[in-house]
Amino acid sequence: HQARVPYDIIGGEKLEQLVDVFYTNVALDKELAPIFPDDFTETARKQKQFLTQFLGGPPLYSEEHGHPMLRARHMPFEITPTRAKRWLACMEQAMDEIELEEPFRSAFLERLTQTANHMVNTME
Numbered sequence: 831h832q833a834r835v836p837y838d839i840i841g842g843e844k845l846e847q848l849v850d851v852f853y854t855n856v857a858l859d860k861e862l863a864p865i866f867p868d869d870f871t872e873t874a875r876k877q878k879q880f881l882t883q884f885l886g887g888p889p890l891y892s893e894e895h896g897h898p899m900l901r902a903r904h905m906p907f908e909i910t911p912t913r914a915k916r917w918l919a920c921m922e923q924a925m926d927e928i929e930l931e932e933p934f935r936s937a938f939l940e941r942l943t944q945t946a947n948h949m950v951n952t953m954e
């Protein structure tokens with residue numbers, strides 16, 4: 831049998847829901863919305879691919895886009911500590927909305943917090 835990975839615990843359908851609710855929140859956030867495109871379709875599609883592999887599922891992002899190099903891909907945008915906090919707040923709100931369960935929720939949020947902090951490239 832296959833070893834269980836975090837991706838198996840959340841499941842593909844719930845992960846897609848999470849990403850859709852997350853970008854709905856981002857679109858309404860005054861700090862974040864200005865640096866995102868008006869249409870989130872492609873952004874959400876890539877994020878679903880990325881988070882699938884981030885959680886140990888199939889490497890969908892890398893198959894289509896190559897190495898994630900996330901920090902480099904975020905360099906065109908001013909990622910301030912405030913924006914990192916807002917990104918995480920939008921994610922927490924999405925987790926609440928889809929009723930993501932513990933202990934998965936906290937473990938996932940912890941990894942996202944580390945990644946978000948690593949994306950910061952602009953000081954206020």
Ligand code: HEM
Binds near residue numbers: 903904917942
């Ligand atoms: C792309 C902002 C953190 C994963 C983007 C884009 C922006 C952005 C503006 C470009 C959207 C587009 O043009 O489609 C931010 C901000 C963050 C943050 C403000 C706050 C720290 C993260 C984190 C992750 C992540 C923590 C992963 C866990 C991605 C991915 C893409 C992306 C996979 C698509 C890259 C591509 O074009 O292939 N982000 N991001 N971001 N972000 Fe973030």
